[in-house]
Amino acid sequence: ARQQRSAAVTLHQIPNTIKTDSYWMPFTANRQFKKAPRLFSSAEGMYYTSVDGRQVIDGSAGLWCVNAGHGRKQIAAAVERQLMTLDFAPSFQMGHPLAFDFAERLAEIAPDGLDRVFFTNSGSESVDTALKIALAYHRANGQASRTRLIGRERGYHGVGFGGTSVGGMVANRRAFTTLLPGVDHIRHTHDLARNAFAKDLPEHGAELADDLERLVALHGAETIAAVIVEPVPGSTAVLPPPKGYLQRLREICDKHGILLIFDEVITGFGRLGTPFAANFFGVTPDLMTTAKGITNGTVPCGAVFASRKVHDGMMTGPENQIELFHGYTYSAHPVACAAGIATLDIYKDEGLLTRGASLAEYWRDALHSLKGLPNVVDIRNCGLMGAVELAPRNGAVGARGYDMLVECFNNGLYLRTGGDSVAMSPPLIVEKSHIDQMVSILGDAIKKVA
Numbered sequence: 001a002r003q004q005r006s007a008a009v010t011l012h013q014i015p016n017t018i019k020t021d022s023y024w025m026p027f028t029a030n031r032q033f034k035k036a037p038r039l040f041s042s043a044e045g046m047y048y049t050s051v052d053g054r055q056v057i058d059g060s061a062g063l064w065c066v067n068a069g070h071g072r073k074q075i076a077a078a079v080e081r082q083l084m085t086l087d088f089a090p091s092f093q094m095g096h097p098l099a100f101d102f103a104e105r106l107a108e109i110a111p112d113g114l115d116r117v118f119f120t121n122s123g124s125e126s127v128d129t130a131l132k133i134a135l136a137y138h139r140a141n142g143q144a145s146r147t148r149l150i151g152r153e154r155g156y157h158g159v160g161f162g163g164t165s166v167g168g169m170v171a172n173r174r175a176f177t178t179l180l181p182g183v184d185h186i187r188h189t190h191d192l193a194r195n196a197f198a199k200d201l202p203e204h205g206a207e208l209a210d211d212l213e214r215l216v217a218l219h220g221a222e223t224i225a226a227v228i229v230e231p232v233p234g235s236t237a238v239l240p241p242p243k244g245y246l247q248r249l250r251e252i253c254d255k256h257g258i259l260l261i262f263d264e265v266i267t268g269f270g271r272l273g274t275p276f277a278a279n280f281f282g283v284t285p286d287l288m289t290t291a292k293g294i295t296n297g298t299v300p301c302g303a304v305f306a307s308r309k310v311h312d313g314m315m316t317g318p319e320n321q322i323e324l325f326h327g328y329t330y331s332a333h334p335v336a337c338a339a340g341i342a343t344l345d346i347y348k349d350e351g352l353l354t355r356g357a358s359l360a361e362y363w364r365d366a367l368h369s370l371k372g373l374p375n376v377v378d379i380r381n382c383g384l385m386g387a388v389e390l391a392p393r394n395g396a397v398g399a400r401g402y403d404m405l406v407e408c409f410n411n412g413l414y415l416r417t418g419g420d421s422v423a424m425s426p427p428l429i430v431e432k433s434h435i436d437q438m439v440s441i442l443g444d445a446i447k448k449v450a
């Protein structure tokens with residue numbers, strides 16, 4: 001790590017052929033970024049190479065998606081082959097074999113009973129699809145009054161109107177004024193006073209699931225369609241659920257006929273050392289949204305996994321009638337299916353869907369070694385997700401977090417920040433030496449930005 005850092009040339013030597021005016025960047029402070037762009041030019045295994053020629057270790061698997069590491073030739077070859085064979089096929093009233101193969105392969109690794117697969121192109125589309133399936137399912141089953149959707153504070157469910165509405169990140173909602181009506185939120189479970197530095201799942205807070213009972217009491221169960229939660233919220237800097245919380249949410253949903261949706265866009269495909277968070281927590285939702293790791297981040301793709309109950313409940317009308325008036329031009333895109341199948345092959349051959357389990361303890365202890373450094377108010381971990389929360393600097397929320405992002409990047413570590421927390425989720429090919437390198441750079445940065 002030290003060698004790599006001392007080899008760094010002058011930072012931010014951006015080739016002057018790159019003009020930055022036209023590209024309006026997503027979720028980015030554009031004007032600030034363009035003064036000193038952080039650009040990657042290539043990637044291999046655990047590392048990005050920045051345009052100024054430095055090796056930057058990927059502490060975030062891209063955006064929580066490159067689970068098998070970068071530059072996987074098997075995926076590239078499958079994509080190239082597919083493009084040359086069948087570049088596109090319509091998926092409305094038509095199909096292609098690979099879509100069925102891919103769905104079968106996903107069903108094989110799905111949590112018990114969640115083996116009906118609807119394809120999308122992103123996490124946001126998966127979320128909006130799952131919400132719409134929930135509404136359509138109830139309507140098809142004579143319960144059209146079930147229209148209310150429940151999210152949770154500090155949840156992130158993408159950027160569609162559905163996902164933004166059930167989402168609970170204030171900044172993501174505030175700018176848009178009008179969102180879906182009939183949406184409520186249960187409280188988040190982040191509790192520094194009771195659970196800071198919990199190394200295992202937090203002890204306190206399972207009772208927060210009872211917020212759902214309060215909403216049932218307020219509105220009537222017959223008005224509530226579904227509850228959506230991330231089993232472990234990622235974008236709000238890794239908030240592992242209190243012990244027993246998800247089980248309790250499942251019980252309340254069952255009691256009142258409410259569908260439970262797990263948004264596993266981040267936690268899916270091995271992040272917690274099990275194929276899905278549903279396996280990790282032993283709680284099976286009715287619908288599960290995925291994306292990201294489904295193709296190792298290579299080709300946009302997402303999938304909603306549905307239970308037999310939900311799927312079969314939609315297959316009740318006349319046979320010649322479309323059951324779900326929903327889908328995308330690029331649902332089950334042949335190239336995405338090829339990339340996805342190649343990705344699942346790699347996950348299987350290299351045991352990546354469970355590899356995190358053997359590293360989780362090392363990961364946890366490495367992260368918790370940072371306890372006691374300046375401004376560190378919490379350290380959280382679950383599987384191969386982790387976060388370090390820092391106190392805001394003089395009340396300026398996010399300023400210290402931003403400095404951490406820049407400082408780490410300059411010293412060879414890419415990670416995500418949310419407010420004043422830094423979050424990490426390395427590719428699942430990570431070795432202990434990589435963890436040491438990440439934590440060493442992180443620790444130095446924490447001291448530097450103090």
Ligand code: PLP
Binds near residue numbers: 264265
């Ligand atoms: N849901 C969760 C839990 C996510 O973390 C994300 C993205 O980070 C999304 C949905 C949205 O996915 P996408 O950016 O692919 O639309």
